[in-house]
Amino acid sequence: MILEKLNSGYSYRELAAEYGISRSTIQLWKKCIERKPYPKRTNKINDELLRKDVEQFPDDFQRERAVRFNCSQRAIGVALKRLKITQKKDS
Known part of the structure; x- marks a missing residue:
């Protein structure tokens, strides 16, 4: 306009x-009328591999998963949140 x-x-x-x-x-x-395309960021952690890891080791801590996936504990937390996998606490 x-x-x-x-x-x-x-x-x-x-x-x-x-x-x-x-x-x-x-x-x-x-x-510069045209918008510049921004490349989509790729996930460093494969969702299927993480899902299988959670099934195989359901009681492991995020830091233990981080060692297996060679990434940070925070990256594991973000990936688990993306997959909607949360820790269930029993009372």
């Missing part, structure tokens, strides 16, 4: 004041 107004005769200064953004932002938008 802003770029259309710019092409129809509005100045950078007028558009910046009207929309509350800087002139340099509008200039960058005009220079």
Whole structure:
């Protein structure tokens, strides 16, 4: 919308004041209209292997899984959360 107004005769200064953004932002938008694709991050821990590991060793700590998968304990925790595997506590 802003770029259309710019092409129809509005100045950078007028558009910046009207929309509350800087002139340099509008200039960058005009220079680079297409959005840059960002590569999707891949998971370091294979979901199926982790699922099998949990089935095989259900009582292991995250630090023990981290040693087997050669990663950090936090990475194991994030992967387990992604798989919706939580620790069940019995009362």
